[in-house]
Amino acid sequence: MSESMQTLEEHTRSDYKYGFTSDIESETIAKGLNEDVVRLISRKKNEPEWLTEWRLKAFEHWKTMTEPKWPNVHYPPIDYQEIIYYSAPKKKEQLASLDEVDPDLLETFNKLGIPLEEQKLLAGVAVDAVLDSVSVKTTYKEKLAELGIIFGSFSDAVQHHPELIKKYLGSVVPATDNYFAALNSAVFSDGSFVYIPKGVRCPMELSTYFRINERNTGQFERTLIVAEEGSSVSYLEGCTAPMRDENQLHAAVVELIALDDATIKYSTVQNWYPGDKEGKGGIYNFVTKRGLCAGRNSKITWTQVETGSAITWKYPSCVLKGDNSVGEFYSVAVTNNYQQADTGTKMVHLGKNTRSTIISKGISAGFSNNSYRGLVKVGKKAENAHNFSQCDSLLMGDKCGAHTFPYLEVENNSAKVEHEATTSKIGEDQLFYLMQRGLSEEDAVNMIVNGYCKEVFNELPMEFAVEAQKLLAISLEGSVG
């Protein structure tokens, strides 16, 4: 295989194609974190008094907390005083209207394959583009507004719909929830806000694209999605960052609320810079995502394809409060080289006849470590709760690790909980079979891995599924040999 391994090697050197930096002038505050910084961020965003107080309370609480040590990941201590907590691209003065976007910014997003100019918009997908700490542009905003749908930056929503923000912010993930959620609550800068009114089926995919650009900054975005009675929405999230030798922190919070008969589908293709082959640099992705099925017959589906980040710490969860509500979690987590991932989900059954499905596919290659951690909890009143979990791990090579930590807490005897888990190695037999039919080694690996992830890819919107397959191929280039 020496020859084909060589070509694979060549590929791996250029694999992170989003690693460029853009020369965009930005307004950046001094590094470090204290009460004044929290106030400064709030003031820059012209926030109402109650929100400033909310941030400060979160900050006070954060100071009393310590970083969680239970995840199966290892990294040197983070110095929170070395991080810059706010960075925004400067508006060029010659821009006529506030709606206009700096051409350099447009160019950055064009390079990422996310055109923001109206004439080049992706059909059927509305995009909110977030660079470092702020949202720079939201497309199709007016069209959606005709249906009463609110889709735009979080900061905008604070200005224009403060009552909604006040009602729902922190209602699913309290400011005190965990270390990183508390930090986010104190310093969050921007993100997306989605509101789907009663009975409205959102006619297009809503998508937010997060981009870290500035050095030494952290990205702390906040996403809030509210689906009113009988409404439905499909939301996509993508992200990239430049290649840098130092680690950068990304600590986001996402809250979803589905009322009676509402459906929210939240899909993520996470592709933050994973660090280089030796494990230098990369994003620390410490994220809290939780959905509340507040109403009867509501449904929340998390689908994630995690290929990026040096470290991923992330458990998109569902609280199934409404009777007959449904929670789903479909995940592909890939780690290669020295990446570490500790990811999974929590399904908390509170209402009657609640159902949850967990399909987790871990793929480990290189020297990486990949853990699934999942909790299924059935409360006292959750009659006839039903959970099905399947956690599979695929190992490529023998220097990587895969671990599964399933937790189960059942307080109602009528619950039906099924758990299946497998660990397998990418089969020499399978590779030989496919190559004997004329496929190159790379194509053979991709075919096997895509087959393994099929159940999860099937949950993604079409264009995203194609993107995910490509990403997977890139992430695993050179991992067999």
Added chain:
Amino acid sequence: MLIIKNLKVAVEEKEILRGINLEVKPGEVHAIMGPNGSGKSTLANVLAGREDYEVTDGAIQYQGHDLLEMEVDERAQAGIFLAFQYPVEIPGVSTATFLKSTVNAVRKAQGKEELNAVQMLKLMRDKIKMVGMDERLLQRSLNEGFSGGEKKRSEMLQMALLEPKLGILDETDSGLDIDALRIVAEAVNQLRSPDRSFIIVTHYQRLLDYIVPDFVHVLYNGRIVKSGDKNLALQLEDKGYDWIKEEVDSLTAM
């Protein structure tokens, strides 16, 4: 087409093939028979380029090229096809997707134009009929949950689609019912042509009633110990291997 000279192969230090000599000319069909564990599958796998086997001596020439220098996929693209004794399951990959990818990968490597969806569908329909396979299998994951017979037919379908220069069938007949056996044989016969050769590994003379071989070889203990025409197969069917074993063992004892 294929010239094997003094081929010696070891697995984990154990010598399995101990000096194989065999020449297969274009258009010829060679049957290889022999007791369990004699090295038939090993020979088939080495020809296809499986890595676990270490070639310790000898040479293989295929269409004038040094076969041992070629990668597994290169060999396939150059027209070597191995119908597996135990076809492998690939979960989540539909048989149709797999077939399309392989057909186009091989066409591309051979400098032919890739087929579009319509052409592909037509080609598949034709060949499926030829091997008598249930079309619904195309939508299922490759070989997953296929019955023994379905797996073997799927192998024949692949062979018919890829149109190899050298088809190697490793016990494609075992596990097939009488009708299926005839269909498989029929498929091979249809593919027989003056520039296409076959090596057919089998335990049963039955198959050779349908696919009449030009030569029959007996592999025993890593060596071809007897060669003949189709009558040798009949003889084996009649008398078993003991008489050959005795011949060989008495020779080596001297």
